[in-house]
Amino acid sequence: MRARASGKNAVLGHAEKKRIEGQFARHINSGQVKYLKAGHLDVLETMRRGIRFTDQATGRTMIDCFTSAGCFNVGRGNPVVLAALEEALGSLDMGSWMLVSPWKAALARELVDIAPKGLNRVFFASGGGDAVDCAIKLARGATGRKTIVSTVKAYHGHTGFALSANGKEHYRCHFEPLMPEFLFVPFNDIDAIKSVVNEKTAAVIIEPIQGEAGIYPADDEYLKELRKLCDRHGALLIFDEVQTGFCRTGRFFACEHSGVLPDVMALAKSIGGGVYPNGAVLYRGIPGINKFLSRHHDFHPSYNGGSDIGCCVSLAVIRFMRETRLWERAERSGARLRSALEDLRRENPAIIREVRGKGLMIGIEYIHEFMGPMMSDALARNGVFAAYSGNAPQVMRFMPPLVATDEDMDEIIAAARAAVGVMKSILPLALPAAKVPFLLNLLNNERVQTLLFNWLRSAEDLFAKIPGLGRRGN
Ligand SMILES: Cc1ncc(COP(=O)(O)O)c(C=O)c1O
Numbered sequence: 001m002r003a004r005a006s007g008k009n010a011v012l013g014h015a016e017k018k019r020i021e022g023q024f025a026r027h028i029n030s031g032q033v034k035y036l037k038a039g040h041l042d043v044l045e046t047m048r049r050g051i052r053f054t055d056q057a058t059g060r061t062m063i064d065c066f067t068s069a070g071c072f073n074v075g076r077g078n079p080v081v082l083a084a085l086e087e088a089l090g091s092l093d094m095g096s097w098m099l100v101s102p103w104k105a106a107l108a109r110e111l112v113d114i115a116p117k118g119l120n121r122v123f124f125a126s127g128g129g130d131a132v133d134c135a136i137k138l139a140r141g142a143t144g145r146k147t148i149v150s151t152v153k154a155y156h157g158h159t160g161f162a163l164s165a166n167g168k169e170h171y172r173c174h175f176e177p178l179m180p181e182f183l184f185v186p187f188n189d190i191d192a193i194k195s196v197v198n199e200k201t202a203a204v205i206i207e208p209i210q211g212e213a214g215i216y217p218a219d220d221e222y223l224k225e226l227r228k229l230c231d232r233h234g235a236l237l238i239f240d241e242v243q244t245g246f247c248r249t250g251r252f253f254a255c256e257h258s259g260v261l262p263d264v265m266a267l268a269k270s271i272g273g274g275v276y277p278n279g280a281v282l283y284r285g286i287p288g289i290n291k292f293l294s295r296h297h298d299f300h301p302s303y304n305g306g307s308d309i310g311c312c313v314s315l316a317v318i319r320f321m322r323e324t325r326l327w328e329r330a331e332r333s334g335a336r337l338r339s340a341l342e343d344l345r346r347e348n349p350a351i352i353r354e355v356r357g358k359g360l361m362i363g364i365e366y367i368h369e370f371m372g373p374m375m376s377d378a379l380a381r382n383g384v385f386a387a388y389s390g391n392a393p394q395v396m397r398f399m400p401p402l403v404a405t406d407e408d409m410d411e412i413i414a415a416a417r418a419a420v421g422v423m424k425s426i427l428p429l430a431l432p433a434a435k436v437p438f439l440l441n442l443l444n445n446e447r448v449q450t451l452l453f454n455w456l457r458s459a460e461d462l463f464a465k466i467p468g469l470g471r472r473g474n
Pocket of ligand 1: 211
């Protein structure tokens with residue numbers, strides 16, 4: 001059977017699921033299949049709606065608290081966005097990059113309207129990495145300078161300039177030499193950044209809330225000082241709002257919390273409503289940029305970014321966000337979740353170190369790294385798909401769709417509580433081992449974790465086959 005796109009009515013059998021997993025393992029990534037199974041995430045993402053997706057082979061439904069790090073702010077399969085996509089498909093295609101199009105013009109106008117005042121020009125991009133590449137190239141082109149200052153553990157994507165700005169060695173080391181003259185300073189440390197920004201600096205690039213690094217909001221004061229620092233040295237300030245944009249943090253854009261206006265802002269992910277990829281770079285029409293663009297208006301063409309169909313979808317996304325005042329829902333649901341997670345922290349000081357974030361971009365930091373993967377597994381057992389931070393495995397991220405209702409939030413809270421309960425039943429074995437540095441290193445090692453979880457999962461599956469001991473429910 002060929003994979004069907006809609007999946008609305010199809011019911012898959014267990015044999016079919018096994019075949020699909022085998023095909024995925026053979027042709028895409030066998031390690032990933034093993035890893036997901038070990039962490040109770042062996043779920044076929046077939047049907048999706050609202051804040052949930054369902055495996056049609058098993059009937060298992062999960063709440064999506066990962067949302068591909070902020071791609072589904074308007075919910076999975078949002079009907080308003082799908083209707084706009086269907087309508088666009090009836091008469092449009094991607095359109096030609098070179099030609100004037102009403103849909104590109106309308107989306108640019110709408111983006112300028114929702115953006116902080118001053119960001120009044122737009123480039124389109126095919127995704128987050130491409131938008132960051134465009135932003136950095138614009139900064140180098142406009143200033144004629146080379147140095148880009150980024151932050152430790154920053155995450156900006158995997159394309160050329162974006163990868164060079166990633167603040168974790170792990171992502172960069174196999175591909176050196178990358179772009180020259182990228183410097184890294186600790187996040188939220190104004191003295192550190194003051195010591196490197198100077199007349200050679202083209203731009204400072206920063207996430208207003210570091211996502212992959214473990215949900216660290218930048219202090220308002222830090223961002224204000226950064227603005228002054230860039231102005232003093234003629235450097236551009238770039239905000240990467242690929243993850244924080246489009247209502248995620250309780251404002252349309254995270255920079256509104258501090259009131260700091262960047263010169264350039266990179267956007268992607270939820271601009272596409274989770275159904276049609278798109279990206280954008282908003283920038284201020286300041287003299288250096290205008291002069292550069294008057295000579296090099298075609299410095300970053302994208303045939304996929306800002307496609308006519310993509311623009312129709314993005315327009316529907318923004319309309320939906322404005323009509324439902326989605327940022328307010330993010331703020332309210334975020335407060336509800338944070339307060340419940342704070343209670344959990346107070347009750348479990350030996351496990352949870354801190355809860356932080358803004359709006360519905362929330363992280364729980366555990367005492368040890370290995371507890372992030374452990375929590376992810378325990379949440380999956382309790383029907384929630386959530387991911388720990390790539391650059392800080394001890395931080396579990398909660399980024400559900402912003403359309404979640406109060407009841408949905410309570411379900412997530414109950415699952416988090418149950419997951420901590422599951423962890424507490426395993427930790428009496430792991431915590432004594434964590435006191436020995438060698439064993440702690442082993443526990444924190446991803447390969448060892450996969451081996452251990454795989455072993456536990458196999459044992460669990462074996463027990464499930466024994467009559468009377470079989471698994472029930474999810
Ligand atoms: C802050 C940030 N910037 C850039 C990117 C890269 O986006 P993309 O995967 O669309 O290239 C991501 C992706 O997670 C991100 O979180």
